[in-house]
Amino acid sequence: MVDTDSPGNAPQGIRARARAELLADVSRIARSHLAESGAAQLSVRAIARELGLASSALYRYFPSRDALLTQLIIEAYDELGESVELAAAAVDRDDLGQRFGSICHAVRDWARANPHEFALIYGSPVIGYAAPDDTIASALRVARVLIDLAADVPADGLVLRTPGPLNNTLVEQLTAANVLAGVDADLDVLVLGVELWAQLFGFVSFELFGSFKNAFEPADALFDHQIDMAIRAFGLA
Amino acid sequence: MVDTDSPGNAPQGIRARARAELLADVSRIARSHLAESGAAQLSVRAIARELGLASSALYRYFPSRDALLTQLIIEAYDELGESVELAAAAVDRDDLGQRFGSICHAVRDWARANPHEFALIYGSPVIGYAAPDDTIASALRVARVLIDLAADVPADGLVLRTPGPLNNTLVEQLTAANVLAGVDADLDVLVLGVELWAQLFGFVSFELFGSFKNAFEPADALFDHQIDMAIRAFGLA
DNA sequence: TGTACATCAGTGAACGCGCGTTCACTGATGTAC
DNA sequence: TGTACATCAGTGAACGCGCGTTCACTGATGTAC
Numbered sequence: 177m178v179d180t181d182s183p184g185n186a187p188q189g190i191r192a193r194a195r196a197e198l199l200a201d202v203s204r205i206a207r208s209h210l211a212e213s214g215a216a217q218l219s220v221r222a223i224a225r226e227l228g229l230a231s232s233a234l235y236r237y238f239p240s241r242d243a244l245l246t247q248l249i250i251e252a253y254d255e256l257g258e259s260v261e262l263a264a265a266a267v268d269r270d271d272l273g274q275r276f277g278s279i280c281h282a283v284r285d286w287a288r289a290n291p292h293e294f295a296l297i298y299g300s301p302v303i304g305y306a307a308p309d310d311t312i313a314s315a316l317r318v319a320r321v322l323i324d325l326a327a328d329v330p331a332d333g334l335v336l337r338t339p340g341p342l343n344n345t346l347v348e349q350l351t352a353a354n355v356l357a358g359v360d361a362d363l364d365v366l367v368l369g370v371e372l373w374a375q376l377f378g379f380v381s382f383e384l385f386g387s388f389k390n391a392f393e394p395a396d397a398l399f400d401h402q403i404d405m406a407i408r409a410f411g412l413a
Numbered sequence: 414m415v416d417t418d419s420p421g422n423a424p425q426g427i428r429a430r431a432r433a434e435l436l437a438d439v440s441r442i443a444r445s446h447l448a449e450s451g452a453a454q455l456s457v458r459a460i461a462r463e464l465g466l467a468s469s470a471l472y473r474y475f476p477s478r479d480a481l482l483t484q485l486i487i488e489a490y491d492e493l494g495e496s497v498e499l500a501a502a503a504v505d506r507d508d509l510g511q512r513f514g515s516i517c518h519a520v521r522d523w524a525r526a527n528p529h530e531f532a533l534i535y536g537s538p539v540i541g542y543a544a545p546d547d548t549i550a551s552a553l554r555v556a557r558v559l560i561d562l563a564a565d566v567p568a569d570g571l572v573l574r575t576p577g578p579l580n581n582t583l584v585e586q587l588t589a590a591n592v593l594a595g596v597d598a599d600l601d602v603l604v605l606g607v608e609l610w611a612q613l614f615g616f617v618s619f620e621l622f623g624s625f626k627n628a629f630e631p632a633d634a635l636f637d638h639q640i641d642m643a644i645r646a647f648g649l650a
Numbered sequence: 651t652g653t654a655c656a657t658c659a660g661t662g663a664a665c666g667c668g669c670g671t672t673c674a675c676t677g678a679t680g681t682a683c
Numbered sequence: 684t685g686t687a688c689a690t691c692a693g694t695g696a697a698c699g700c701g702c703g704t705t706c707a708c709t710g711a712t713g714t715a716c
Contacts, residue, residue, distance in 0.1 A: 221669060233693050300537050315624075367638055372612075382611050391586060405575075428711095428712060
């Protein structure tokens with residue numbers, strides 16, 4: 177008899193599937209604890225408790241608490257990176273202003289929907305935890321999308337431009353960024369892009385971490401205005 | 414016999430002086446622990462241990478751990494605020510570009526000298542801790558210096574200006590900021606100022622929290638360039 | 651100037667709780683023949 | 684198809700440590716008369 181009663185959605189053995197499910201559960205619960213206690217307080221025991229497992233069981237899945245934290249960080253970078261990539265791809269590639277706006281809104285929207293994950297990757301570093309190199313690739317996804325955009329912005333429309341030549345160090349650093357992303361953006365465009373990148377995340381940090389409290393709540397109008405101004409600075413308006 | 418052997422530098426009783434000294438010691442030690450373990454891990458017991466006191470002794474000085482945290486936060490805001498005020502006052506008040514640059518450098522310099530205090534006040538909020546209203550006045554000092562500057566910037570030089578009228582909500586929020594600071598800055602200048610404020614702190618966060626890693630290290634040239642561009646955007650160059 | 655009393659700083663034990671990680675173990679799943 | 688063995692998931696006790704906060708107390712400093 178041919179084995180047809182076992183459905184086709186079992187590409188792995190029963191163990192592999194159980195393992196994948198438990199890993200997902202751990203991640204979900206860990207993220208909820210992130211919101212309730214913060215990254216520094218993330219507790220292997222508390223997660224195991226919520227799963228109904230002995231705390232030692234989790235050591236079959238993660239070598240240490242820090243490894244768990246690393247996975248959460250990578251997941252957060254990847255989620256944000258994917259949102260931003262999708263947002264950039266969702267609009268007309270040649271409408272650079274709209275593309276920039278879409279990217280910015282994706283960052284802010286994801287951050288507001290996942291404030292604790294945002295805090296994990298862009299807030300104060302967790303003391304005593306050193307992020308391993310595994311996080312780098314994921315961390316760079318947002319930057320890459322922005323550099324790609326910069327590479328498409330024509331240099332001659334730029335409203336804010338350095339008078340005279342750029343500082344040597346800066347030229348080296350910007351060139352390295354171009355190389356890393358495999359593009360050849362104009363350096364004056366690129367440096368402005370980096371500064372607007374800092375502005376974007378500064379804004380979101382202010383909004384989420386409380387600096388806008390009692391002043392810019394809601395911050396939607398201010399955000400839209402900031403994007404407008406950035407588009408103008410690029411000469412895309 | 415007249416009591417002349419007791420020197421004049423005792424404006425308070427022996428107890429009051431001892432208390433002031435111990436409070437200063439607590440603050441100093443707490444700040445060093447901030448660097449070693451982070452705000453969430455700040456421990457009354459560890460501080461008492463380092464002081465050679467029973468942990469219960471500190472409850473004569475602080476009603477709770479959170480109160481200690483509050484004091485550290487206020488101190489940090491005040492230190493930064495004072496640096497920035499001094500920096501703004503140290504230059505020619507009418508040289509607005511220089512004044513802006515001096516303010517920005519003061520923020521960055523203080524943050525680099527006190528990265529953990531910066532993280533405490535501008536990084537991810539400490540979960541489970543709600544800052545009381547006592548912190549507000551100190552938190553506003555930097556913003557006030559910037560708004561004062563904005564009030565002196567002539568509106569007609571502005572390079573980046575909103576096309577058409579500002580959004581209503583934004584007008585209200587900006588007007589409120591003017592009122593709070595007791596000035597009457599042009600709203601187009603003011604909104605640009607707010608956005609450059611976000612940029613300034615975004616930059617410093619990136620630099621201190623690691624987003625510039627492997628890319629803008631050192632970040633000095635980038636910072637100077639960013640300030641240059643901001644001054645241009647204000648029309649002050 | 652001296653005395654009586656109130657205030658305050660600091661002690662040390664205790665309460666009740668948390669944590670990460672290791673280890674020898676049981677029993678179930680998977681694999682090679 | 685069945686059997687023997689290897690791998691893996693999960694257990695529960697233990698190690699050694701941490702924490703904030705309360706409480707009754709001792710002894711020193713300050714104050715009012």
